[in-house]
Amino acid sequence: MWTILLIIHGLLAVALLGAITHQVLNAWLPAPKPATTFEQRFRAVHGGGYVNAIIVLYILSFIAGAIIYPEYRVSIRVVVEQMEAWAENGAFELKEHFAAVGMAMLPAYWYYWHQPGAEHHGTRKAITAILAFVVWWNFLTGHILNNIRGFGA
């Protein structure tokens, strides 16, 4: 069951990672019109259209991670400590705190992306960049720890 939950957590995280990467690049580096290259088309999304999906994916990914976390605490972290993999252990400690603080920013994220005009463009960019950093950090940390002690370990 833990493996299934871990895979679901990972799939949700992949979707979230893709969505927020599109959005943050669109917010910081809007593509020229018309977008012609792959890289320009990657940035040429309607950032506001991603907001609700990102919030739902963040919450679902967070819930899945929270369900798995006790199993990690009991079965995985002990091994990581025994391996003296301190950086990986520390990265996971940061992951849990970053996820919690990111969750607290979601109401503001939702609000400022629903304000029309350029007045709050800077706030939108900053909040989205922080959330993108949190999502990338948490994804990579989870991926590394899964490689250390994941499926079939």
Add this chain to the structure above:
Amino acid sequence: MKTSRSFEIFAIVFAVVFALVYVVAVEQNYALFTYHPITYSLGWGVQAPADGPAMYWFGWMATAALTGGVSALVACRLPLGLTRFLRPALAWLVPLGVLLAFGYMLSSFFLR
């Protein structure tokens, strides 16, 4: 879609108070409850490990969410003049500062 100023106040105050209370809760271990993953049991407040590790993360988040939620709801009810100092930048500057604080607090993991 134009949403109300009161929701903006809620969102700013929640982000700020949650982040600040969360970092204090982690540092001082102010967990609203403790989870014991071996026995699948919950206990109020901070409890010592018993039959395996004790998990405080859920309790830290509950402490921060409760404090942040109540503070945000109270702030929404205040006259607009009293909340004029709540600038949108607070909604990301304070959480960013807390993320950096955690990086500093946990830097020993990366410096061994």
